[in-house]
Amino acid sequence: GAGVSQSPRxxxxxxxxxxxxxxxxxxxxxxxxxxxxxLGQGPEFLTYFQNEAQLDKxxxxxxxxxAERPEGSxxxxxxxxxxxxDSAVYLCASSHRRGRDDEQYFGPGTRLTVT
Amino acid sequence: AQSVxxxxxxxxxxxxxxxxxxxxxxVSGNPYLFWYVQYPNRGLQFLLKYITGDNLVKGSYGFEAExxxxxxxxxxxxPSALVSDSALYFCAVRDDSYNFNKFYFGSGTKLxxxx
Numbered sequence: 001g002a003g004v005s006q007s008p009r010x011x012x013x014x015x016x017x018x019x020x021x022x023x024x025x026x027x028x029x030x031x032x033x034x035x036x037x038x039l040g041q042g043p044e045f046l047t048y049f050q051n052e053a054q055l056d057k058x059x060x061x062x063x064x065x066x067a068e069r070p071e072g073s074x075x076x077x078x079x080x081x082x083x084x085x086d087s088a089v090y091l092c093a094s095s096h097r098r099g100r101d102d103e104q105y106f107g108p109g110t111r112l113t114v115t
Numbered sequence: 116a117q118s119v120x121x122x123x124x125x126x127x128x129x130x131x132x133x134x135x136x137x138x139x140x141x142v143s144g145n146p147y148l149f150w151y152v153q154y155p156n157r158g159l160q161f162l163l164k165y166i167t168g169d170n171l172v173k174g175s176y177g178f179e180a181e182x183x184x185x186x187x188x189x190x191x192x193x194p195s196a197l198v199s200d201s202a203l204y205f206c207a208v209r210d211d212s213y214n215f216n217k218f219y220f221g222s223g224t225k226l227x228x229x230x
Binding site for chain 1: 217
């Protein structure tokens with residue numbers, strides 16, 4: 001079956017522009033996560049959804065970052081007024097259940113470059 | 116605070132030799148430990164996990180990992196390395212405290228297997 005998909009794969013934005021990054025999780029997966037991966041670093045947690053409910057947004061770096069999953073499937077991460085420090089790969093992951101022992105399935109990521 | 120350390124940025128090994136990629140962790144509760152592998156331009160792929168039970172965990176592609184509670188380590192191992200194992204490896208941890216949604220990733224270890 002299809003894995004987690006993300007679009008666009010690459011995005012170049014001028015500083016100050018708004019961007020929207022899309023994640024299509026594996027069908028039926030309850031949990032959805034967003035991560036930010038800077039160059040040479042491991043992924044850093046941004047936010048977590050259980051179905052349509054955003055249960056944890058403690059990793060969002062500023063109020064310019066906003067995520068939604070209105071119907072409990074597709075999710076969008078929006079970054080307003082992009083800054084150069086927002087340049088990173090944004091990873092989406094989903095897991096079947098909501099248990100702490102569940103492994104996550106990752107998408108290929110969206111590489112955001114802010115110029 | 117929860118954290119993961121991968122002390123080696125890079126590990127070099129000859130094909131056919133055993134390999135070890137090191138990981139140590141710090142959590143406030145009981146750890147749930149994971150290893151992921153990342154190939155260029157692809158998402159992270161799950162390799163194996165430790166939840167409870169036997170300290171030696173076997174996973175995909177012949178990899179295994181040993182959980183050591185006293186040393187707070189979860190090193191990844193393989194008895195005989197293949198050139199195709201060359202990739203970026205990430206260790207991750209979550210715990211059983213109230214905030215178990217978060218995965219904490221290490222900074223990654225690049226494994227180079229030479230023919």
